[in-house]
Amino acid sequence: MQCKGCYKKEEQGYCLKCRKKLFEKLRVQPVLSFPAPVASNLNNYKEHTKLLSISGVQLKYSLFLREKELALTNTDGHFILKPIPPVAHLKHVESVPENEHLTMQIASQVFGIRTAENAIVYFPDGTPAYITKRFDLRPEGGKYQQEDFAQLTNRSNESHGEYFKYDGTYEEMGQLIKKYVAAAMPALETFFNLVVFNYIFSNSDAHLKNFSLMRLDSGEYTLTPAYDLMCTQIHTVNESDTALDLYQGWMESPYYSQYGYYGRVDFEELAKRLSLQEMRYKRIIEMFNQKQDLVLQMIESSFLKEELKLMYKNHFLERLSRIQ
Ligand SMILES: [Zn+2]
Known part of the structure; x- marks a missing residue:
């Protein structure tokens, strides 16, 4: 068995390190006590909507930790639950969910x-879902701006x-x-x-809303932790390689x-x-070439x-060849 957080070998559930990071060390079980969202709840959900991206179709639910269990809540959630998107x-x-989890783990661990x-x-x-802990909550209550x-x-x-989210450049x-x-x-x-990571891992959905600044108590701004990372090319076809253009004038780039x-x-x-x-x-840039083996190992253990796994690897290696 592997830890459902970091892939390390673990008897069951989550390893201590992950329980510290996620659940205040509590022995939370990886199986939720409530059922998956069902089609009858999601009447006509986005099925007929013009879709540009994965972010537009992912339903998100709010969870909080009640003793040792994750439970749905309308207020004061500490986690966001993202089940399999209800679209065909x-x-x-x-x-x-597993793709997002793997991509986030590679970003952080590798x-x-x-x-x-x-x-x-x-x-x-038995169906999987992705959970992520909110980073905008203050320890003493309330939210960071x-x-x-x-x-x-x-x-x-x-x-x-x-298409406002896609209107702009990384520059x-x-x-x-x-x-x-x-x-x-x-x-x-x-x-x-x-930005390089998103390119190498075929995340074509790194648009303006998937990057944020957070205001600290000192009044200074800082980048928030990264979120919503995924190899979107596995799920969509004919998507452009990047959500935004790299810089003004990219069309004149000889390459x-x-x-x-x-x-x-x-x-x-x-x-x-x-x-x-x-x-x-x-x-x-060089680090992406140097860490190739570690990435391949982590894909394998996902x-x-x-x-x-094979598709994910192939997308990765193809993108990597472009920056060599
Ligand atoms: Zn772990």
Whole structure:
């Protein structure tokens, strides 16, 4: 058996380290005590809606820890529960929770990216769901003020139309980090690392709302932990490689013009525009090549079925070849 949080070998459930991170050390069981959402609850849910992305179809429920059990709640939830999206047109839809879990674990365990804490849970019928712990709650109660990059740039459905989340560049987001975050340089490196990560792991849904700044008690802004990371290409077809363009003028990139996708030089161009030091950004890009074996091992130990492990690996290796 493996820990349902970090994949380490464990008798059952979650290892102590994961229980500390997620459940105040309590021995929470990985099987929930309430049933999976059923179709009758979700009348006509999004089935006929034009779909751009996975984020638009994922239902989220709020959970809190009641003694040693996770229970649904309307208020004061400490966890977000994301079951299998109730839609038929996503490919391999039943593996969405395990895909998100794996991608988040790779980000945190292999690449040291600060992520929202997360794990896999199961409904009594055995179907998996993804849970993640909220990071916007203050220990003493109440919430930290948090704004995503659509809010920071005043983009909304009303002002920029229904695709507002995809309207912008990562370069522009970096300029906002420079403007708002006091310790801008480490935040820009973290942000750049995450943009490269999303590319390498075929997350085409890293749009403006999937990055946020949080206001600390000191009044300073900081990047929130990463969330909603997933290899979306497994579930969708003909999606563009990135949710946003890398930088203004990307169409003139000689590499892009030749190959039809971004390569290492394009990420280096983005890093330069974010004023990152050459040694630092080269090291970040190089890390993706160096950690190849660790990534492959983690995919292997994940809860994805064999067929999807192979797909996940192939997507990863194909993207990796683009930044060599
Ligand atoms: Zn664990």
